[in-house]
Amino acid sequence: MQRTCTFTCKKLELYGLRENYCSTVxxxxxxxxxxxxxxxxxxxxIDFTEDIINIKHTL
Known part of the structure; x- marks a missing residue:
């Protein structure tokens, strides 16, 4: 997963996305x-033990 994430972030940076937003995207x-x-x-x-993201807030 780490390798894929790093590769994807590098590709997103080519499109002008800053590194600190890559995880969000x-x-x-x-x-x-x-x-x-x-x-x-x-x-x-985020519950890392159960691999669940609970959506409790929206903006």
Missing amino acids: IIGLATGMRIGELCGLKWTD
Whole structure:
């Protein structure tokens, strides 16, 4: 996963996307989350042990 993420981030940087937004874009593309849901996401909404993202807030 790390190798794919790094490769994808490098490709996104070619399109002018800053590195600190790459993870957000990848999460959005992989999950189908809306922009408002991504912007409202907090670390406490992510359960790494169960691999679940809880959408509790939108902007």
